[in-house]
Amino acid sequence: MSQTQAGTLYIVPTPIGNLGDLSPRAQQVLTDVAAIAAEDTRHSRQLLQQFAIQNEVFALHEHNERERAQAVIARLLAGDDLALISDAGTPLISDPGYVLVQQCRTAGVRVVALPGPCAITTALSAAGLPTDRFSFEGFLPAKPQQRRKVLTALLEEPRTMVFYESPHRILATLEDLAATIGPDRQMVMGRELTKQFETYLSGSIAEVMAQVQADSNQQRGEMVLMLAGATLVESDVDVATALRTVAILRQHLPLKKAAACAAEIHGVRKNQLYQLALESDNT
Structure with a gap:
């Protein structure tokens, strides 16, 4: 049989x-x-x-x-x-x-x-933000304290970040983005994608929030929020020096620990220093 x-x-x-x-x-x-x-x-x-x-x-x-x-x-x-x-x-x-x-x-x-519709790729394709690397974060927590905690942890994320959000939380989320990430970070909000009233709002977090606050229509429908990644603010000299310190410390420590120690010594961001060290390994 x-x-x-x-x-x-x-x-x-x-x-x-x-x-x-x-x-x-x-x-x-x-x-x-x-x-x-x-x-x-x-x-x-x-x-x-x-x-x-x-x-x-x-x-x-x-x-x-x-x-x-x-x-x-x-x-x-x-x-x-x-x-x-x-x-x-x-x-x-x-x-x-x-x-x-x-x-x-x-x-x-x-x-x-099967390949097909997806709000993430649809929104990113039209956003005008870097898409060579991005991080999809899904829906942020509904409770304000937990939402701010998650956003604070993403403060130094260098990749473009993508979030889904619902209409009844959009204003609170934008306010928390401004408070934790800072009002000047660039972002794009895609709303009602592929539908009749599809819109994209772009600018700083503060500018997008002002547009949403001023127009109740922008508080309706399904939203995709796309946030520009963090950029290095330290001078090239500081970073180069810190990377040399990482190279020395790596003789005795794992990369992650070496990057954290070097970041503390030179006053640069440990996440970005770690990423740069990884990239230098691949070049």
Whole structure:
């Protein structure tokens, strides 16, 4: 008796606003699979109806993913092809799915990810901030004290930072950005991406905050905040001297400890000094 061939789990991005962004391949996969796991079945059924896709849809979200993952894998192992979608954009990017995909990998189930809509890359492409290196930070904590703590820890992050934010917290988050990062750091806020009222606000944190405060329309919809990374403020001479100290200390200490000691000695930023030392190793 031949063994049943396991099915495939397809990770299918869905539009973040414009329905025209659901690719022909995504439509075909959603039509062909045995069933679709959706973050919100009511929301997803409305989307699927737009494309006359009438497949079975079942709920898989952050509150039930761990308990349902094994049942989903059982279907896959029995030969069913399944698709995973989120409310909008690419699944697993600040959305459920990590647990299921991880367990599929463990079980030897094939996972195929389709390219498609994602708010991060859409926003960065139009922001005009450096994109050769960036850090995605997801949603900031809802509580002000925890949010400020996270932002303070990112003060010296040299890469462009990307955050998701919701309408009811946008003003508080902008105020916390100004208080922790400083009002002069450059940023871009993308809102309602791919939709009718898509807008980008750019300038310093203070300037973007003033625009949002002055126009209530800018406080509606889904937002992506992009923050310029920190820049070196120390003189080239100070940094060069500190790097020489790092080189000496590395004969006796790990790089991270050597960079921290050298930063304290010369009064430069340890995170940036550590990064520069790493880059010099690769040149």
